[in-house]
Amino acid sequence: MKQHTNKPEQVTVAYQLLRWTVLVLPVALIVGSLVALFLWLLDKSTQLRFEHEWLLYLLPAAGVLIYWLYRLGGKNAERGNNLIMDEIHQPGGGVPARMAPLVLLTTVITHLFGGSAGREGTAVQIGGSMAAWIGKTLGLTERDIRILLMTGIAAGFGAVFGTPIAGTVFALEVLAIGAMRYDALVPCLIAAVLADIVCSAWGISHTHYHILYTGTHLTPYIPFVKADLLLLLKVIVCGVAFGLTSFLFSWLIHAIKYNANTYIKIPWLIPVVGGLIVIAMTFVVGTRDYLGLGVNSQSPDGISIVNAFRDTAHISEWSWLWKLVFTAVTLGMGFKGGEVTPLFFMGAALGHTLALLLGAPVDLFAGLGFIAVFAGATNTPLACTLMGVELFGADHVLYFAVACFTAYYFSGHSGIYASQKLMVSKFEH
Template sequence: MSIPLNARKKRTLKTMIPVQEIKNEEIIMANVVKWLALSLIAGALTGGLIAGFLLALRASIRFVAALPDWRYALIPAGLLGSVYSIRLIAPAAAGHGTDKVISALHYRAGRIPFLVVPAKILSTILTLAPGGVVGTEGPSVQIGAGFTSALAVWLKFSEKERKKLVICGISAALSAVLGAPVGGAVFGVEVLFVGGFFYPVLLPAVISSIASYCVCAAMGVSYAVPAVAVPALSAASLGWCACAAAFFSLVCIYHVETVRFISRAFQKINAPLPVKSLISASVLLCVAAAGGDFLLGMGEDGLTGALAGIEQPWYAFFMKSVLLAVTLAGGGSGGVLTPTFYIGAAAGGLFAGAFGLDVGFFAALGFVACVAGAVNTPLAATFMAVELFGSAIAPYAGMACVICYMLTGLRSLYPTQILVQPKSDEFVLVDPDDKTSWKVRLRKKSRRKFSSR
């Protein structure tokens, strides 16, 4: 009995591509198209919002810098203004931003009050314009996440879709601040978990980051980074890179522990937050009077100088960590990552100056390595290095970032990060349902028995 030609074709088709597989491809394609559109819109809108914030902030900084010396009196006024603006508009906006967003994604299904957006914009400008030592990435992340969370609520998204859109907002905000679209996207995904990576959201994160970057560039946000001379790949260069990475891990440990120690010290002060703001302002003013005002603010000028090969004072990164912690503990609003850029670059310049090496190159390595170590994002930091300094730095940046990430240990400027995979097999998860129950593996002591002859 012969089988008709059409029937044979259908049977062959079913043998080659199962029906279930075709359905899966259709579902995947529909999901990709949906999130391409959503991430493009979310990235463009977030980019426009962050660009407006960054341009307003820079204009405010230029305005204050042009004032006479009495402008330093604006530091206590700015910190008090930050405290009261957050208290009146949105108390959830307190802190340095990124950590609050990570907590919202892990424990509140990505729900962030929309009033956080105007509160964070106003409080950050009041903190940074007079000279508070904070960064722009934390507020930008909280602004982007708050906006996309509100957008997800308005679109009546499910919990899973809302969290996905909030991650797009995080990546778009970081791309707008860093000027590194791929690095910003990877950072937005990698920063949520230590030792884990949420791949399903990577595509929309990348699309939203690129859209945000393009909108910011079109609106006039500039991303000028000095060119860095990268040495030819050699065993000697890699050896110096490894040694520098070990040094950067010590810098990260100091940085994280200093921020934590000063935060706890201020919490023990039995005084209302406005009084603590005045204490913080007094510390900032004393440092500015003793060592100059180059340590105030985000540290962008010092970062640019270090990358251009200008060695910073040996105490620069020590004091920057202290002033960052003091500003945040006193109610200042801002991020921790931008000052960390300067801390890493200044440390890299110090290392290079001590051994007669290229200051600009090692400042660039310190820049990205301290990001990897202080917030557990080695992949994002490596991508950032390639986007900012060129592909030739990739082997050095990859080595420095991974070594610094490993040696910094279980520390982070973002304590709400969830540990998925520890940095050593000596740690075990006691309770699989509790991601905070990591303990050191207990080893039985082996007793050697010696027989006497």
């Protein structure tokens, strides 16, 4: 039964907003600053790799270094994002503060020597570990620490991509399939916005993507239907392909990790073998465009996320699959980094290919793949739809939503995060 008090609800709300603003402020300052440092180091390491191509041949040795750094000082920090999610679901041993410097350093090492990885996972781990450290230092309750951990996820995600609204919803949506925790909504929004501001204040700029398609319709409008129906049908078809790509990536990375640990009995040899496979695949494909982040390529006309938005770009019809395999091998065999930027690459390249095949706008479908493959792999269709709006504008939000929601369903119940809970099934059994 609801208890009645003389204190108006608005007073309680105002107090909570003020309290969480104060609690979240140090999270945003520290996480925003560390993410800025991380992005700066990532840019410098990528430029060094472009200038010194021989660094790729040291990738196996870099893998051994990463293994021993975690073996000597990592302990449970090795579990990364899954540890943070488990602590939010059921508080246990805590998230160690050493996770932040370890994952920052080892991700930069991965990129410097040519591993195919991203940056979201690193930013989220920085956010979660710093939030846990601040919560412990302040002596907060378990409930407050759980919310603070979610603000760390939002701050890291929002700052690393410059998308604070998507970062907020991602932190709420990623924990469980089919459910969101609204008790952390405002704290996560405050953290994501402030961390993005702090990161930008350090002089960090984010890549700008442009969808120039303005709605020159391929078929006439039908009255009262505010969409090009033929184009919408093509979006749905591509959404299915994006979801299946998400499923393939999630399955492959887990399969590689399982088999590597099963059949390679000496643990430090796993990244050595992974590094050798990446080097061999680079020779097979005849390009280095699948190494590193893939946002930009070493050559202005190379295969990259930015170039996937151009209909004149030389994107191979199998570029998306090569990036998928390169990333699954890199992360599945012990190197560090996130999965999201490679997922952007896979989606944009696949969207580019499908657009040419279907006679659809290349830049629009590259953008749809960019967000939809990510939506399927992380089971976060709402966050990814909002990311599309923040990155590309709101003109095509209907297509963003259709692509992300379709990919979400067709990716099945798999995902890149093993600790993600299944709360509501995507289909009736």
